[in-house]
Amino acid sequence: MSTVDQALSILQESGYRVTAPRRSVVEAVHATSGAFTADELLSSLAGLGQPVGRATVFRTLDVLVRSGLLDRLHRPDGCHNYVRVESDGAHRHHLICSDCGAVVEFDECTVAPMLEALGARTDFEISGHWLEVFGVCSDCRH
Numbered sequence: 001m002s003t004v005d006q007a008l009s010i011l012q013e014s015g016y017r018v019t020a021p022r023r024s025v026v027e028a029v030h031a032t033s034g035a036f037t038a039d040e041l042l043s044s045l046a047g048l049g050q051p052v053g054r055a056t057v058f059r060t061l062d063v064l065v066r067s068g069l070l071d072r073l074h075r076p077d078g079c080h081n082y083v084r085v086e087s088d089g090a091h092r093h094h095l096i097c098s099d100c101g102a103v104v105e106f107d108e109c110t111v112a113p114m115l116e117a118l119g120a121r122t123d124f125e126i127s128g129h130w131l132e133v134f135g136v137c138s139d140c141r142h
Contacts, residue, residue, distance in 0.1 A: 004030050010067045021052040025060040035081040035103045073132055097137035
């Protein structure tokens, strides 16, 4: 997991100035546990009296995703959640509770052999994939 200073350095290396609003976004991301939406982050910042534009939130989240500090989760309703990366750059997937939104990261991936066969069969060079599994966590089932 990165620190606020590491994330700000990555923003600078990506060509972004470290402005007060961007710093606020990074600090809010690091203060958040679990999955969150960009709108939730924006509301949280507004509630703290920190004026941050919607575009700044989305651009900052995109840079953090591209840098590997956040994962973007694709929900069945077409919206996205974000979660801080807990592992060090390893290939990972997520279990997502459909009731409470809890996210569990896992790195086992048995999809690779199927993708190799699929690529060979279709003459398609597959460059990556993501896997998000939806269900109900044990807390919500009880």
